Amino acid sequence: MMNSKTAPFKPVATRKIYQYILEQFVNLVSTGVLKPGDKIPSERELAEIFSVSRPSVREALRVLEIIGLIDIQPGGGAYLKEMELGPFLSVIAPLLFSHENFELELLELRELVEMRAAELLPQTLTEEMLVPMRAALSDMRKALEENDKEAGALADIAFHRALVLMSDSFILQKTLELIVSLFEHSVRGGRSVVLERHEDAEQLMKEHQAIYDALLSNDREKARGLLGSHLQMVRNLYICP
Amino acid sequence: MMNSKTAPFKPVATRKIYQYILEQFVNLVSTGVLKPGDKIPSERELAEIFSVSRPSVREALRVLEIIGLIDIQPGGGAYLKEMELGPFLSVIAPLLFSHENFELELLELRELVEMRAAELLPQTLTEEMLVPMRAALSDMRKALEENDKEAGALADIAFHRALVLMSDSFILQKTLELIVSLFEHSVRGGRSVVLERHEDAEQLMKEHQAIYDALLSNDREKARGLLGSHLQMVRNLYICP
DNA sequence: CCTATATAACTGGTATTACCAGTTGACAGA
DNA sequence: TCTGTCAACTGGTAATACCAGTTATATAGG
Structure with a gap:
């Protein structure tokens, strides 16, 4: 095994796709670009925007749902809301x-x-x-x-x-x-x-x-x-x- | 629109599949059946056990990962750990x-x-x-x-x-x-x-x-x-x- | 026999496609 | 005007495939 002293390289952080999507959403919300009440594009649109597959988008939305940042209405769409810890707490x-x-x-x-x-x-x-x-x-x-x-x-x-x-x-x-x-x-x-x-x-x-x-x-x-x-x-x- | 007084029915709660899976995991952990360090079956096995598709299992695992209850090693497997709020906090x-x-x-x-x-x-x-x-x-x-x-x-x-x-x-x-x-x-x-x-x-x-x-x-x-x-x-x- | 390497059988990550069920809105008929 | 139908969405779920890693096993070399 290579010693870290002989190879002063740092591990290349490999983040998952859903994390990038998540990050973009959180940043847009924290900077106020996206506000509570705003409607989020459909999963299919987002997949196209981010150039990723729909499952990847869904994983990000799943997390946003758990942290109580969006409200997903099946058949309807997803809407941003004031963050509430309820969904997260109901899990833990x-x-x-x-x-x-x-x-x-x-x-x-x-x-x-x-x-x-x-x-x-x-x-x-x-x-x-x-x-x-x-x-x-x-x-x-x-x-x-x-x-x-x-x-x-x-x-x-x-x-x-x-x-x-x-x-x-x-x-x-x-x-x-x-x-x-x-x-x-x-x-x-x-x-x-x-x-x-x-x-x-x-x-x-x-x-x-x-x-x-x-x-x-x-x-x-x-x-x-x-x-x-x-x-x-x-x-x-x-x-x- | 039907008034709630004329129709004393309550809405039928429709929970998503990943929530059922999530619930089972959290219950097993809180009752001590599953302990930190335990290895979680592979996604494919879980899909078979729960009789659901792999994406559904993945959504549940994604949430477990965010609440810091499991550690997922790509190529390796998923392991339970002592819950830590780090991953969740890094998001919000x-x-x-x-x-x-x-x-x-x-x-x-x-x-x-x-x-x-x-x-x-x-x-x-x-x-x-x-x-x-x-x-x-x-x-x-x-x-x-x-x-x-x-x-x-x-x-x-x-x-x-x-x-x-x-x-x-x-x-x-x-x-x-x-x-x-x-x-x-x-x-x-x-x-x-x-x-x-x-x-x-x-x-x-x-x-x-x-x-x-x-x-x-x-x-x-x-x-x-x-x-x-x-x-x-x-x-x-x-x-x- | 032991070690090292290559191979096979896993793992999770992602993409693609498809279908279902529910919502929505427009449109045609009463 | 009201009502019902239908088409075009939405998200939920499933099935499948492939890739890139890991791990274990088997095999070839010492």
């Missing part, structure tokens, strides 16, 4: 959730993220910044009145999303999205997010309202304290439902 | 790093994770628990003497990995892995992890040593404080290199 979820206590640890991580987001809130909160949070709050109130637990859970998530959004930290937002997605893919996820007892939902609603009020009066410290106890209560609800 | 990295300050925010998230891990350390630290950390420390010392910056960076990561490992929090470990992987895929990543100035490396080394010493004497509070200032310094080094 069984691997993650085989670990004991994973969901509880997820909640703890969420606590960490949101408490940090609360620290990073801007000095002064304008009325405008609070709009998404207020919307989530009113949604939650309506859901509570109509006893629509599904909508209530969604509004709950929207509230916390709105909070992290105000922190203006890209990575905290992404991390929260990841946590939420993971929770949705958990075994108990679908049910545990939806509160069974009406009084619990009402209690959570009040806590959200209190946090919002504190933020409205620009008392960030108070809001952070309320958020902390709120998250702790959510965790308790999860442990003993 | 351009999408994430198009955001300004993403790397800095990554460091901040790491700070959050490690500080939390330091909180979760067990009450009493046995000699055994500290073995990985001590190993990383000695690696770092050796790398410093030999002026091997590459090895030094690796040992640095290993040190922090060892710290989070002691927290016994699965999700914190996974989150740190994610952060490290993301950093490796960043544009500056490869270079910025490697310190240029020798005196900086020596300084970091001393701080690591101090953290280790504090843990060895079971002074968790002191260790946590040292870790905090250490991480802050790393961030400063990153901002003004």
Whole structure:
């Protein structure tokens, strides 16, 4: 065998065709040339454009589908969308959730993220910044009145999303999205997010309202304290439902 | 168009063939039937086993490759491995790093994770628990003497990995892995992890040593404080290199 | 007998072709 | 105008072939 010292050559990287196609797509998306909603040419057209066979194109599209960058409608076509990790997570979820206590640890991580987001809130909160949070709050109130637990859970998530959004930290937002997605893919996820007892939902609603009020009066410290106890209560609800 | 209220039917979910294959693989891995190192039957065999065509098998394998669950050697075969997010991240990295300050925010998230891990350390630290950390420390010392910056960076990561490992929090470990992987895929990543100035490396080394010493004497509070200032310094080094 | 080389039987990568099932839109008939 | 049909798409799947590698075996040389 030839020693690397005698032959100072570097291995020639041989990438597969689908990787080149993938790279082009990702680059076009990240540079903004391709935007969500855009329609992707048909597989046959792409094969011709890239001068490759249709299977190669399909492998690239398969990956784009898994990373949640395109939506493929059989008979229709493929459309770009805002990247979402759902499809990917639904594949690897069984691997993650085989670990004991994973969901509880997820909640703890969420606590960490949101408490940090609360620290990073801007000095002064304008009325405008609070709009998404207020919307989530009113949604939650309506859901509570109509006893629509599904909508209530969604509004709950929207509230916390709105909070992290105000922190203006890209990575905290992404991390929260990841946590939420993971929770949705958990075994108990679908049910545990939806509160069974009406009084619990009402209690959570009040806590959200209190946090919002504190933020409205620009008392960030108070809001952070309320958020902390709120998250702790959510965790308790999860442990003993 | 038929209203959903007049027709209480639910859409018939039509899953694609590759998804069924994918599901079987993931389930077999998560239940431990298939383990890392196992060789996967050839594409032709799998096609026969599943009674599908080879392209369908290939699409499933393509996804398994992207999620980093198998290693495909052209001409050789496909082997299962411990799941790693590298291949997946290398695809979506351009999408994430198009955001300004993403790397800095990554460091901040790491700070959050490690500080939390330091909180979760067990009450009493046995000699055994500290073995990985001590190993990383000695690696770092050796790398410093030999002026091997590459090895030094690796040992640095290993040190922090060892710290989070002691927290016994699965999700914190996974989150740190994610952060490290993301950093490796960043544009500056490869270079910025490697310190240029020798005196900086020596300084970091001393701080690591101090953290280790504090843990060895079971002074968790002191260790946590040292870790905090250490991480802050790393961030400063990153901002003004 | 042992080693080295050549050969054969694999492997995955890619291309080609074909057919099916579903969607879509235009067009003709009521 | 509405409705049904039909043609031209779309993606999903299959079958087949060939190439370029690897691996194992067998064979020829020492």
